Amino acid sequence: MTLEEKVIQIVMEQLDVTREECALEASFINDLGADSLDIVELLMEMEEAFDIEIADEELEKIATIQDVVDFLRQKGVQ
């Protein structure tokens, strides 16, 4: 499974959205109906799944699925 696919699977589960809704450029807030608490929970789930830490400053920059994927790659996640 690609990194993109793994991230999308977690997003689908956490935000209760369909695969079709999860375009890479989909914004968590504007397209996927998330609020700020949803995003915190989602990123905690990413931390757990990929064994990384996301600092609060970094968290603020993450708005789309692509942002998460880019961030993970930057952290060396394959």
Add this chain to the structure above:
Amino acid sequence: MKRRVVVTGLGALTPLGNSVHESWENAVAGKSGIGPITKFDSSAYKTRIAGEIKNFDPLQYVSKQEVRRYDDFILYALAAAEMAMADAKLTITSEFSERTGVIVGSAIGGLATLEDEFKSLLEGGPRKISPFAVPAILANLAAGHVSIRFGAKGPINCAVTACASGTSAIGDAYKTIAYGDADVMLTGGTEAAVTPLAVGGFGSMRALSVKNDEPQRASRPFDRDRDGFIIGEGCGIVVLEELSFALNRGAHIYAELAGYGCTSDAYHMAAPPPGHEGAARSMKLAIQDAGLKPEDIDYINAHGTSTPLNDLYETQAIKSLFGEHAQKLMVSSTKSMTGHMLGGTGGAEAIFAVKAIQEGIIPPTVNLDHPGEECDLDYVPKVARQKAINAAMSNTFGFGGVNAVLLFKKCIP
């Protein structure tokens, strides 16, 4: 001039069933909802039995995401409120949304979530605390979510009066309508505290029965061999409406909520005083509030917890207030079948009292084999009784010395 308040919708989840209908049928049949604890491993606890909600599918009422994020006490309230609103055939519109309020009580709120999240904190540090922890723990979030679900924009509150929470909530909601601050109220109590801390904590107080070998016989209010209460979970929500509001929309009226009495013992944090004068006074206030006399009361759904002190002192209180009539009225404890749903109990038992009036059937006190010393009232032992009644009260008493009593009667518009 106080406005009249009527009950037009009922919703419940109890250890006896996941609807009012099922809970009532099983109560009338004298069944027990008590069994071994399944919610956590209770093998190290003195008490290993409880009245749990069984086979509840929250997805009937809420989304998968909500199930994950809300504590059970909130999910139970949303389910029961949904049932009550459907039963009342009521949809809140913008015309009266600001005149529709919510008061749902809970003794401890999201205790299971609190315990889980504290474990996450200890094991993983503060970064592991869910952003949904706090709103799942706060006791008023049952009322909050109900108001959001139905768009009720009027007064909102949460009664936190331990085992009287549901009754306090309904009493306050009744007053909110009676004194003109709302026309419709969704109200009741909810609890989901079959958790290690609650079972262990009440156990440590020696408040719980330890009859682990015979779960269905363990809750035995007013019986000689009673040895403590059985912790239960559950929820009861009712729709209250101002009488003319209900009549104008052609609502089905179950009963009139005619009186509410609330007093404090000012005595001890957990124990009632001998004679339970505060309980007698709260019953008296409810009767006065309804403009009735003690002789008018046909049935009391007792607090009847199955603890040695409560059942004796509640009996003494009834005798002191009602005098000779105490021997004529019927008193039963449905906790003999449901266990004690803590903050949920006032909601569910108000519904049992209303159903008794509507159906003309008094649910029994099961397991009453040998009445305890001085427990000599008509407790409707073992078998339900068919009898048309006019007025019924629901007693609940809580730690902190709270005594809360509701009085329902047949509604003659």
